[in-house]
Amino acid sequence: MNTIGRTTANWIILGLTLTFLIGPFLIIILAGASDTEFLAFPPQGLTLRWYAKVFTVESFRASFMLSMGLAIFGTLLALVLGVPAAYALNRYDLPGAETVRTIVAAPIIVPGIIVGLALLRYVVVPLDVTVTMALFMAHTALVLPYAVRVVSSSMHNLRGDMEEAAVLLGCSRFQAFTKVVLPNIRGGVLAAFILGFVTSFNQVPVSLFLSGPGVRTLPIDMLAYMEITFDPSVAALSALLAFMSLAIVFVAERLLGFSRYV
Amino acid sequence: MFRNRREGLALALPAAIFSSLLFLAPVAVLLSEAFRGTGGGFSLQGYVDFFSAPLNRTVFLRTLKLGALVAGSAAVIGYAAAFCIVNLGGRARGTIFGMVVLPLMISPVARTYAWIVILGRTGIVNGAITGLGLSESPLRLLFTETAVYLGLLQLFLPLMIISLVSAMENIPRDVIPAARVLGASWISVFFKVILPLTKEGLVIGGTLVFTGSLTAYITPAILGGSKVLMLETLLYQRVNVSNDFVSASVIAMILIVMSFSANLLLKKIATARS
Amino acid sequence: MSDTYVQLTDLTLTYGQSVAVPELNLGIREGELIALLGPSGCGKTTTMRAIAGLLAPASGRITIDGRDVTRVPANKRGIGLVFQSYALFPHLNAFENVAFGLRLQKLSANEITERTLQGLATVGLTGYDKRKPAEMSGGQQQRLALARSLVMQPKVLLLDEPLSNLDARLRLEMRTELQRVQKETGVTMVFVTHDQAEALALADRIVLMKEGRIEQLGTPADLYARPETAFAAEFMGFENIFRVEGGKVVSDKGTLPLGFATTSPLLAWRPDGVTVGSGPHEGRVVATSFAGAHREYVLESALGPIKADADIALPRVEIGETLTFDLPEATARPLAA
Structure with a gap:
């Protein structure tokens, strides 16, 4: 094959792959704008009323707030637990380091649906824990592995003697951490937060069994909604969520070269 | 720096304890349910019962089959796409790679919902079929294995491409031209040069896609419904419809064993490499 | 103090x-x-x-x-x-x-x-x-x-x-x-x-x-x-260190007679402390290099390799030829065992 032919073939393959991967989003955006009472593509007439409707559906508003809260506070708690753990795993010669690593990483390996079910059956029901609390704990545990991994990798490049230097200049151990370590892993912590936020926000299987009256995460709520209603509002909401992720990733990439942490 | 182990453990343990208590312990209890006999002793009856039901066997095999099919297709498309991406220069390469990674950040519900628009009764495919007069009435495309297959492939293909791109980036620069100069056809270049050099990436990507498909819930739930059950949707049904926690425990064990062995495989590759 | x-x-x-x-x-x-x-x-x-x-x-x-x-x-x-x-x-x-x-x-x-x-x-x-x-x-x-x-x-x-x-x-x-x-x-x-x-x-x-x-x-x-x-001594550049036994300098390879009396169990010479071009011992040149003010030789002797610096004024001796040398008392550093 000659070079031009090869370049063309190259782009055809890429074009087809990207169409398959990204095309559906374009379809969803348009489907959400269809001026029909049912889902239609190509859209028949264009309207923004479905996009507007998304904001008026009470359950969407509630579940959006719940998902936001879980994603933000779950990730924050995961960082509170995960940053010291990452620090300890990097800086100390721990006797059970491998065990700690495995335990903390376990939530990635164990399918979420099982975790949700187990929490419901053995924590929520017998211990009378609220579903919201259980969701919060589950989402924290789920994000924890990402927090530890991403923060670890950004701490890995940080030499230990910088902290020693800080201590010799008069810092306490804690000050050495806040004044020297933390500023230098800020990017990693931020990346971990974003990754954790996105993971938590999009999470379905863990939350599947952990829903109660008025307590549903947004994706679960969407699943429930689409079972009873066939109007294009779910498409509109999906499109909005895609835009939100897009914006987050775009800003993160611009700010800190996010992709190198993923 | 005068670091003692107690201090290190004090920093690492909160995370470990949190995960153990709120994650591992409940899961362990759940897994034990299927081994508890009616009298309370150890029993495998739960597993025997589970696999003697034809529906369960069908779902189990279907899950494996779809997982394998999706992983296989992802490998074929992945190689082509990854090769093209690696061939791109500078900026274009970053942009295209970003476009491949991006879908991973978007809600799987949104990603799967698109297929309803495409495959639904009033969707784009049926629109084309009826419009062209190929069929009188719209075909049932949703709630088929094909729909689940497409949804899963779209969901997990990026993982394969990412693995293969990073594997191909490590192929020494001039190896492929060298093989061509030595007279190798493109087919033998692929099987004799590219494939052996990217084997690890293929295994990593394959494992990620396979276990991802196995443990996916949303895609089979939305695109398969109760007609095309997979292990996760079956588990959900067993719990929510029939309150059958023994079956749920068996399915959980199957999923965890598969997911865990896949992870061990990945770890082995990672350590063999370093 | x-x-x-x-x-x-x-x-x-x-x-x-x-x-x-x-x-x-x-x-x-x-x-x-x-x-x-x-x-x-x-x-x-x-x-x-x-x-x-x-x-x-x-x-x-x-x-x-x-x-x-x-x-x-x-x-x-x-x-x-x-x-x-x-x-x-x-x-x-x-x-x-x-x-x-x-x-x-x-x-x-x-x-x-x-x-x-x-x-x-x-x-x-x-x-x-x-x-x-x-x-x-x-x-x-x-x-x-x-x-x-x-x-x-x-x-x-x-x-x-x-x-x-x-x-x-x-x-x-x-x-x-x-x-x-x-x-x-x-x-x-x-x-x-x-x-x-x-x-x-x-x-x-x-x-x-x-x-x-x-x-x-x-x-x-x-x-x-x-x-x-x-x-x-080794750290300070005394590259020739030998044992002294019964009035002889001894290495693992062999012995050479010592031209003076000493009570030290070990003696060391820097390369520039070894006399080259005269003396009772002979060595075959196995390596030589120019080092500005002097020329460095490695001599294969009865004691094994000897490192020696020769005055640059002395004519150059090629590899394979023999050179006479001495391990003089003046530059010998007595060491503890």
């Missing part, structure tokens, strides 16, 4: 189960520039870390200026350390790196600025205050690390292999720089090195260490001219 400023008494340092330094005793005088010299693993860095307070001793005492600091934590000990890697804070610019320790002392803003700028000036970095460490050369980073420690007016300044990361030209420059700074500030400096030339050039006194023990302690001139052990 009455003028001892830093005193290490029976200091035992361990890493886990292994003893790195057993019962070390060492006195360091105020205002001196002392070198801990030795091969890697000799305990020199471990000793330095213990003085800094980064390593708690298993037993023994450290006193500074008469005060027992063995249990004083590193951040309260008032000791400066210039790390081999410099350990600069990458997120802070040069000014903030130097001001880092001063800010912790809650000094007034004016005093911090003044002392920081002064510190930067001392090491010749005036005008570099806005640069980040990554934007500075290796030599500048080294100076910055030095300034950061100096502004704290430490009782003792420790330097870990201070010249090892610099290229040859900068190394010479930093040598004189370190000496100048030490003169100017009068600070007691302890530096760790594995390079004897560096120790000889810089230090007032050298502590030669081997396997956690002090092998020899003395001025550079002392150590250079009068090493006491084979280890010290």
Whole structure:
């Protein structure tokens, strides 16, 4: 094959792959704008009323707030637990380091649906824990592995003697951490937060069994909604969520070269 | 720096304890349910019962089959796409790679919902079929294995491409031209040069896609419904419809064993490499 | 010693189960520039870390200026350390790196600025205050690390292999720089090195260490001219070291008669202490190279290889030819067994 032919073939393959991967989003955006009472593509007439409707559906508003809260506070708690753990795993010669690593990483390996079910059956029901609390704990545990991994990798490049230097200049151990370590892993912590936020926000299987009256995460709520209603509002909401992720990733990439942490 | 182990453990343990208590312990209890006999002793009856039901066997095999099919297709498309991406220069390469990674950040519900628009009764495919007069009435495309297959492939293909791109980036620069100069056809270049050099990436990507498909819930739930059950949707049904926690425990064990062995495989590759 | 400023008494340092330094005793005088010299693993860095307070001793005492600091934590000990890697804070610019320790002392803003700028000036970095460490050369980073420690007016300044990361030209420059700074500030400096030339050039006194023990302690001139052990002699460039048995020089390869009487069990000669071109012994030239003021030969003799420097005025002898040589009494250094 000659070079031009090869370049063309190259782009055809890429074009087809990207169409398959990204095309559906374009379809969803348009489907959400269809001026029909049912889902239609190509859209028949264009309207923004479905996009507007998304904001008026009470359950969407509630579940959006719940998902936001879980994603933000779950990730924050995961960082509170995960940053010291990452620090300890990097800086100390721990006797059970491998065990700690495995335990903390376990939530990635164990399918979420099982975790949700187990929490419901053995924590929520017998211990009378609220579903919201259980969701919060589950989402924290789920994000924890990402927090530890991403923060670890950004701490890995940080030499230990910088902290020693800080201590010799008069810092306490804690000050050495806040004044020297933390500023230098800020990017990693931020990346971990974003990754954790996105993971938590999009999470379905863990939350599947952990829903109660008025307590549903947004994706679960969407699943429930689409079972009873066939109007294009779910498409509109999906499109909005895609835009939100897009914006987050775009800003993160611009700010800190996010992709190198993923 | 005068670091003692107690201090290190004090920093690492909160995370470990949190995960153990709120994650591992409940899961362990759940897994034990299927081994508890009616009298309370150890029993495998739960597993025997589970696999003697034809529906369960069908779902189990279907899950494996779809997982394998999706992983296989992802490998074929992945190689082509990854090769093209690696061939791109500078900026274009970053942009295209970003476009491949991006879908991973978007809600799987949104990603799967698109297929309803495409495959639904009033969707784009049926629109084309009826419009062209190929069929009188719209075909049932949703709630088929094909729909689940497409949804899963779209969901997990990026993982394969990412693995293969990073594997191909490590192929020494001039190896492929060298093989061509030595007279190798493109087919033998692929099987004799590219494939052996990217084997690890293929295994990593394959494992990620396979276990991802196995443990996916949303895609089979939305695109398969109760007609095309997979292990996760079956588990959900067993719990929510029939309150059958023994079956749920068996399915959980199957999923965890598969997911865990896949992870061990990945770890082995990672350590063999370093 | 009455003028001892830093005193290490029976200091035992361990890493886990292994003893790195057993019962070390060492006195360091105020205002001196002392070198801990030795091969890697000799305990020199471990000793330095213990003085800094980064390593708690298993037993023994450290006193500074008469005060027992063995249990004083590193951040309260008032000791400066210039790390081999410099350990600069990458997120802070040069000014903030130097001001880092001063800010912790809650000094007034004016005093911090003044002392920081002064510190930067001392090491010749005036005008570099806005640069980040990554934007500075290796030599500048080294100076910055030095300034950061100096502004704290430490009782003792420790330097870990201070010249090892610099290229040859900068190394010479930093040598004189370190000496100048030490003169100017009068600070007691302890530096760790594995390079004897560096120790000889810089230090007032050298502590030669081997396997956690002090092998020899003395001025550079002392150590250079009068090493006491084979280890010290080898470190100081005595490349020909032989046993003496029954009036003969002995090596694993063979023997040669010794032209003088000695009671020492070991004798050592530098290459330039070996007489070439005359003498009772013969050796076959196996290697030769030009080294400016002299020509270096390796002679294969009855004792095995002998390293010898010949005056450049002597005609060059080719590989394979034989040369006469002598191991004279005048240049022989007697060593302890």
